[in-house]
Amino acid sequence: xxxxxxxxxxxxxxxxxxxxxxxxxxxxxxxxxxxxxxxxxxxxxxxxxxxxxxxxxxxxxxxxxxxxxxxxxxxxxxxxxxxxxxxxxxxxxxxxxxxxxxxxxxxxxxxxxxxxxxxxxxxxxxxxxxxxxxxxxxxxxxxxxxxxxxxxxxxxxxxxxxxxxxxxxx
Numbered sequence: 309x310x311x312x313x314x315x316x317x318x319x320x321x322x323x324x325x326x327x328x329x330x331x332x333x334x335x336x337x338x339x340x341x342x343x344x345x346x347x348x349x350x351x352x353x354x355x356x357x358x359x360x361x362x363x364x365x366x367x368x369x370x371x372x373x374x375x376x377x378x379x380x381x382x383x384x385x386x387x388x389x390x391x392x393x394x395x396x397x398x399x400x401x402x403x404x405x406x407x408x409x410x411x412x413x414x415x416x417x418x419x420x421x422x423x424x425x426x427x428x429x430x431x432x433x434x435x436x437x438x439x440x441x442x443x444x445x446x447x448x449x450x451x452x453x454x455x456x457x458x459x460x461x462x463x464x465x466x467x468x469x470x471x472x473x474x475x476x477x478x
Contacts, residue, residue, distance in 0.1 A: 350452050351406065363406030373386055409467045
């Protein structure tokens with residue numbers, strides 16, 4: 309990354325082999341992998357309800373804190389939990405649903421053109437970064453879908469991150 313006028317950083321081209329935030333496209337591909345050829349739409353499957361014990365989202369134990377809860381869901385945590393307490397997905401990755409949403413490298417636009425592209429990088433500028441995935445405060449079933457996305461500028465108690473790494477050229 310290199311500094312840009314007005315604050316912030318931009319990705320340096322060509323990219324190196326270090327660590328980085330995943331792109332939105334990379335982030336969405338990994339949790340949706342089901343190992344069955346059909347991509348997942350929700351944690352634990354292709355439909356609702358999300359089963360208890362599948363993710364740390366706004367269950368009944370968080371009602372006192374949030375004032376709402378996902379009907380019938382329980383996960384034992386009224387707020388954030390330690391990582392990797394729920395089963396991994398078919399690729400062996402943990403916590404793409406629940407606990408904390410995750411920052412991604414891409415900037416946030418509320419409307420993303422629907423033209424087909426391979427591994428897009430998103431807009432080159434914008435105030436907010438996109439974040440993906442449900443979190444321990446999620447009480448709306450629409451926000452449980454893996455394609456759900458939002459944008460933010462400031463840190464919160466429900467947004468975290470995971471790192472990706474460039475693969476060294478052969």
